[in-house]
Structures are given as C-alpha cells and as structure tokens.
Amino acid sequence: MKNTDTYLAEIKEIRQMMEQSSRFLSLSGLSGILVGLYALIGAFIAYRMIHFPLPSSYQKIFPSQIISNLVVLGSVVLILSLATVLWLTYRKTKSSGKKFWNPGSRLMSIHLTIPLVSGGILILVFASRGIFSIVSPSCLVFYGLALVNAAKFTRQEIFYMGLIQIALGILAAIFPGLGLFFWAIGFGVIHIIYGTIMYFRYEQKPKSA
Numbered sequence: 326m327k328n329t330d331t332y333l334a335e336i337k338e339i340r341q342m343m344e345q346s347s348r349f350l351s352l353s354g355l356s357g358i359l360v361g362l363y364a365l366i367g368a369f370i371a372y373r374m375i376h377f378p379l380p381s382s383y384q385k386i387f388p389s390q391i392i393s394n395l396v397v398l399g400s401v402v403l404i405l406s407l408a409t410v411l412w413l414t415y416r417k418t419k420s421s422g423k424k425f426w427n428p429g430s431r432l433m434s435i436h437l438t439i440p441l442v443s444g445g446i447l448i449l450v451f452a453s454r455g456i457f458s459i460v461s462p463s464c465l466v467f468y469g470l471a472l473v474n475a476a477k478f479t480r481q482e483i484f485y486m487g488l489i490q491i492a493l494g495i496l497a498a499i500f501p502g503l504g505l506f507f508w509a510i511g512f513g514v515i516h517i518i519y520g521t522i523m524y525f526r527y528e529q530k531p532k533s534a
Contacts, residue, residue: 352410352523354520354524356409356413357516357519357524358516358521361512361513361514363406364406364512364513364516365517368509370398371398371399374391374395375505392457417528429479433479436474436477441468444463444464447463448460448464459498461504462497462498462507466490468487468490469492469511470491473488474487480523482523486519490511493511493515
C-alpha cells in the first residue's frame with residue numbers, strides 16, 4: 326500500500342503539471358536583449374530628432390514633421406520588437422517540442438493585451454490633443470501593469486520587471502523633462518538586463534565536464 330509520502334509526492338507532481346499547463350514558460354531571453362537594443366537605438370534617434378531639429382525654414386513649411394517622424398520611428402521599433410519576440414519565442418517553443426499556442430500562451434496574451442491596448446488608446450487620445458508629456462509615463466506604466474497582469478501565466482521575473490517599469494513611469498511623470506531618458510532605461514536597459522538573466526538562467530545549457 327502507498328504511504329503518506331507517496332501520496333504527497335503524487336499530489337505535488339499533479340499540481341506541478343497543472344501549473345505548467347496554464348503557464349507559458351518559453352519566452353526567449355535573447356528576444357529581450359534585442360528588444361532592449363532596438364529601444365536604445367530608437368531613443369537615440371528620437372533624441373537627435375528632438376534636440377537637433379531641421380532648419381527653421383523647413384519647420385515652417387512642415388510644422389508637424391518631427392511628430393510624424395517620431396510616430397513612424399516608434400511604430401518601426403514596436404513592429405520590429407514584436408516580430409523579434411514572436412519569432413524567437415516560436416523557435417524556442419518548437420525546439421523544445423511544445424506548442425506555441427497553448428492554454429498558457431493564450432492566457433498570458435489576453436492578460437498582457439488588455440492593459441496594453443487600453444493604454445495605447447489613451448495615449449493616442451491625449452497625443453491627438455497635443456498633450457505629449459503623458460506619452461512616456463503612460464507607455465511605461467501601462468506596459469508595467471501589463472507585465473504584472475500577465476506574470477502569473479509565465480516566469481515570475483516578468484512580475485518584477487513590471488514593477489520596475491511602473492516605478493520608472495511614475496518618475497517620468499514627476500520629471501517630464503526626462504521622459505525620454507526613463508523610457509530608454511525602461512524599454513532599453515531593463516529589457517537587456519532581463520533578457521540576459523533569462524537567457525543564462527533558463528536557456529544557457531550547462532557545459533559538460
């Protein structure tokens with residue numbers, strides 16, 4: 326007959342299987358590093374656009390050109406980041422013999438998307454009214470909330486990264502003149518640190534003796 330320790334071990338194993346089925350654990354650390362690099366490059370280009378503008382004669386003809394350029398730049402960084410995350414995570418999932426679209430990834434995507442879409446719409450509404458100081462803080466805070474919301478369906482490190490993003494967003498609101506700086510730290514430096522930790526913690530294969 327089975328003893329108490331055997332029953333407890335079986336219950337623990339069943340619990341672990343249930344948790345794994347509802348969590349998506351195949352996020353690519355390398356994608357985090359690359360997304361951080363994209364963000365830093367984008368922030369540098371945006372800084373050049375803002376602080377080294379085109380001649381005043383050109384700005385009189387095209388007064389909103391810098392805003393359009395920043396929107397295009399942000400869109401390129403976003404699309405490139407999403408494509409990189411999806412592609413590298415898909416490759417990692419397939420190489421481990423798992424399904425990319427499973428209950429865990431669906432739950433994570435839903436809980437990640439709702440705050441992101443809500444925040445994105447709010448940012449667009451304020452930006453359309455010429456209120457641009459809210460863009461950087463809102464990007465960071467809503468992204469952080471999305472990470473915290475989705476963390477229970479993936480790695481726990483996502484939760485702490487979300488808290489850091491929220492804190493940086495609040496700082497960006499307190500110091501509006503440093504919005505781009507905090508944006509670069511949140512989406513650039515923090516992503517690189519997170520991606521590096523995830524890569525060496527979960528993806529780097531131990532060297533054989």
